Amino acid sequence: MNFELAYKYIARALFLVASAMIAVAFLDLIAEFLDFSIVGDMYEAGRLLELAATLLVFVIAVLLRQIRDTLRKA
Numbered sequence: 001m002n003f004e005l006a007y008k009y010i011a012r013a014l015f016l017v018a019s020a021m022i023a024v025a026f027l028d029l030i031a032e033f034l035d036f037s038i039v040g041d042m043y044e045a046g047r048l049l050e051l052a053a054t055l056l057v058f059v060i061a062v063l064l065r066q067i068r069d070t071l072r073k074a
Contacts, residue, residue: 004069011062018055025049 025048028038032045039048 004066007062007066011059014055014059014062018052018059021048021052021055025052
């Protein structure tokens with residue numbers, strides 16, 4: 001199995017999930033001014049941002065691994 005291809009798709013999927021979580025967190029912050037919550041009582045907007053940042057750390061790690069492997073081949 002080609003792990004480079006798998007890493008590429010994993011990084012893209014995690015980035016999309018993190019981006020969606022950031023968007024939902026900001027929309028929830030805006031909705032709180034209208035006394036409404038998008039995610040309900042499950043998570044606060046700050047917690048969603050924390051989870052998105054954690055996912056982005058993994059995306060950065062995968063991208064750095066791809067860069068390292070590309071430089072080793074050259």
